[in-house]
Amino acid sequence: MAPAHHQAAAATTVTTQDIRRAQRADGPATVLAIATANPETRRSQDEYADFYFRVTKSEHLPQLKEKLERIYVDKFYINTVELYAMYNFILESHYKLLYLFWDSLQSSNFENFLQIRKPHQGKKSGIENRYTYVNDEVMKAHPEFSDRKLPSLDARVEIASNAVPELAAAAASMAIAEWGRPATDITHLIFSTYSDLKAPSSDRRLASLLGLRHTVCRTILSLHGCYGGCRALQLAKELAENNRGARVLVACSEISLIAFYGPEEGYTDTDTLVAHALFGDGSGAVIVGADPVDAVERPLFEMAFASQTTVPDSEGAITVQHKKGGMEYHIARGLPEMLAGNIKRCLADAFGAIGVAARWKDLFWAVHPGGRRILDLIEEALGLDNGAMAASRQVLREYGNMSGTTVIFVLNELRRRFAADGAEGADWGALMAFGPGITAETILLRVASGLKGN
Numbered sequence: 107m108a109p110a111h112h113q114a115a116a117a118t119t120v121t122t123q124d125i126r127r128a129q130r131a132d133g134p135a136t137v138l139a140i141a142t143a144n145p146e147t148r149r150s151q152d153e154y155a156d157f158y159f160r161v162t163k164s165e166h167l168p169q170l171k172e173k174l175e176r177i178y179v180d181k182f183y184i185n186t187v188e189l190y191a192m193y194n195f196i197l198e199s200h201y202k203l204l205y206l207f208w209d210s211l212q213s214s215n216f217e218n219f220l221q222i223r224k225p226h227q228g229k230k231s232g233i234e235n236r237y238t239y240v241n242d243e244v245m246k247a248h249p250e251f252s253d254r255k256l257p258s259l260d261a262r263v264e265i266a267s268n269a270v271p272e273l274a275a276a277a278a279s280m281a282i283a284e285w286g287r288p289a290t291d292i293t294h295l296i297f298s299t300y301s302d303l304k305a306p307s308s309d310r311r312l313a314s315l316l317g318l319r320h321t322v323c324r325t326i327l328s329l330h331g332c333y334g335g336c337r338a339l340q341l342a343k344e345l346a347e348n349n350r351g352a353r354v355l356v357a358c359s360e361i362s363l364i365a366f367y368g369p370e371e372g373y374t375d376t377d378t379l380v381a382h383a384l385f386g387d388g389s390g391a392v393i394v395g396a397d398p399v400d401a402v403e404r405p406l407f408e409m410a411f412a413s414q415t416t417v418p419d420s421e422g423a424i425t426v427q428h429k430k431g432g433m434e435y436h437i438a439r440g441l442p443e444m445l446a447g448n449i450k451r452c453l454a455d456a457f458g459a460i461g462v463a464a465r466w467k468d469l470f471w472a473v474h475p476g477g478r479r480i481l482d483l484i485e486e487a488l489g490l491d492n493g494a495m496a497a498s499r500q501v502l503r504e505y506g507n508m509s510g511t512t513v514i515f516v517l518n519e520l521r522r523r524f525a526a527d528g529a530e531g532a533d534w535g536a537l538m539a540f541g542p543g544i545t546a547e548t549i550l551l552r553v554a555s556g557l558k559g560n
């Protein structure tokens with residue numbers, strides 16, 4: 107063994123810069139696996155108002171029920187119910203006339219005709235289905251959840267402390283299986299949720315459920331709302347690029363049970379109705395790491411750059427607060443306009459910082475589908491083609507707004523689309539989410555080799 111003074115001399119030849127350089131990865135953080143999960147109960151938007159008003163014992167408030175239906179069904183589509191009844195009448199009594207009608211429809215506008223046959227398709231909200239943890243059994247066991255004036259936070263928190271990490275484990279175990287390496291190779295875990303308010307929190311429980319190593323570095327993000335998934339991905343990027351060999355598991359899990367209660371006449375009921383028209387439950391998991399291992403890991407998207415922008419004068423536009431009767435939302439009426447009005451600034455902050463002048467039309471888009479109108483207005487503000495937000499719209503249609511988790515569903519949907527067509531088309535894209543603040547997060551992505559040529 108070398109004498110102590112020789113060891114000290116050797117140590118001084120290594121600089122902190124050397125150590126830092128050795129710690130850093132060579133390549134950019136890369137998405138290596140993505141998976142999603144939902145609770146069992148799937149509810150179509152058509153039946154949601156009936157379910158919601160029944161389980162919250164609010165059927166004595168028909169005007170609020172009508173309002174909820176107005177929020178998610180286009181009046182034209184309600185009218186088509188009557189049209190469809192008329193069509194059935196003709197079918198029974200005037201067969202010949204119907205034939206002519208049918209013939210003309212086929213030759214002119216068959217699509218519209220099909221819509222007549224499917225009157226309630228949630229056209230206004232852009233949502234057709236949602237998955238929810240709350241069902242008849244939950245409400246039977248906890249009738250107090252219906253009334254936000256009753257103290258129910260303890261019971262909600264207790265349920266969420268199990269349900270949230272369990273739902274996350276369903277997505278994370280699929281992501282780990284896709285990744286192809288053992289769960290014990292995960293070095294960092296970032297968990298984002300607004301639904302769990304206990305400590306030790308969902309990150310600790312998820313690590314146990316997955317059998318992660320006891321030295322895994324855990325971080326829990328709370329109350330980021332709809333930008334939680336994007337924030338977690340941005341942190342994963344920093345960790346992966348600054349810790350050579352790091353493999354970061356990002357997990358997001360939301361169950362809207364924490365904010366489920368009945369409508370209340372005259373008291374912020376439009377916020378409650380808008381929230382109950384949009385929000386669904388789900389979990390998403392992403393594994394992020396730099397320098398993918400050849401023939402073992404499959405690089406899906408490289409994360410080239412990430413930024414956060416706070417929209418000026420917007421502090422009160424989206425707020426959430428835990429109260430004794432559950433979490434209360436406020437979503438400003440002008441939110442879609444406010445986001446669309448600031449979208450170019452958020453993109454300029456992201457792209458300007460790296461000196462990239464992008465044509466928005468040349469990018470692929472993964473935008474948090476907060477609501478149909480938000481996607482419409484952003485698309486319009488950026489002059490994008492109609493199909494540019496197809497992945498976001500598809501997720502909104504099938505799952506609703508699952509808060510911070512939603513963006514992971516959108517990323518997964520994009521991956522599916524790229525894998526199906528061999529990643530033809532746009533190479534670079536923007537992943538965006540927004541939430542309380544208003545905080546907008548942007549990640550510049552590039553399609554990676556694992557998605558090309560499939």
Ligand SMILES: CC(=O)CC(=O)SCCNC(=O)CCNC(=O)[C@H](O)C(C)(C)COP(=O)(O)OP(=O)(O)OC[C@H]1O[C@@H](n2cnc3c(N)ncnc32)[C@H](O)[C@@H]1OP(=O)(O)O
Binds near residue numbers: 509
């Ligand atoms: C939680 C987070 O951190 C981040 C988030 O994602 S927050 C959620 C973000 N989402 C939104 O803000 C929703 C954006 N809005 C939309 O997508 C659409 O406006 C919508 C689907 C809600 C309705 O569609 P629309 O085409 O605007 O329909 P429109 O006919 O104008 O409105 C229907 C009814 O909803 C009401 N409404 C619309 N937005 C509202 C809002 N934010 N608050 C209260 N009421 C609202 C309208 O006043 C109207 O009511 P009346 O029929 O009584 O007049």
